[in-house]
């Protein structure tokens with residue numbers, strides 16, 4: 691198993707891991723004819739007021755299209771589908787949480803209307819289409835949000851009856867916590883609250899097979915506290931605008947790439 695970390699700029703220190711089986715370091719496994727596509731699906735800005743969600747998503751995109759060797763390996767082995775703005779009408783209008791018609795789109799994943807929730811309906815259709823394609827394995831779904839009261843970056847995940855599946859799902863945020871100074875596993879929570887039933891990670895966690903991992907990634911509007919300290923480090927817009935993703939660490943020596951840190 692190879693493991694790498696994307697680091698989202700000097701201050702917006704939300705990092706994402708993508709860990710994947712890598713039987714051969716360099717062939718473009720996803721691009722071989724007839725090969726199974728391993729897909730990471732990312733959505734952002736379903737809540738229009740959560741601007742840090744867009745900064746994080748932009749950092750991911752910038753890194754993935756870069757010439758960094760890890761970005762190349764990721765592109766060779768995984769397919770990234772990214773919907774960077776699920777609620778463009780709400781963003782245009784300056785809404786905080788709702789769409790043009792006043793809906794909180796992240797409560798309508800179960801039955802989105804093509805008329806009332808067109809962006810959500812379109813993305814859901816695409817995901818279901820991929821789910822039904824035997825040559826596509828949708829391995830990760832990550833929905834990026836921003837949080838107005840919590841500090842740090844953290845995640846929401848799902849609870850499953852299958853304890854082994856639940857523990858596997860906890861690995862990703864645990865790895866983030868170990869490798870990203872601003873990510874908090876202690877703030878990460880797993881739930882199946884009725885009020886969250888219509889969210890992306892809840893709905894897709896129930897739809898996709900048990901080898902898929904579905905999360906909400908939250909980043910504080912304000913700041914993060916590094917473990918062992920008490921001072922808050924602000925997530926600044928200036929740093930976000932730099933939009934420079936960098937690799938923080940590359941424990942995956944299996945990738946055969948030297949100089950994992952930048």
Ligand SMILES: [Zn+2]
Pocket residue numbers: 737740835836
């Ligand atoms: Zn949100």
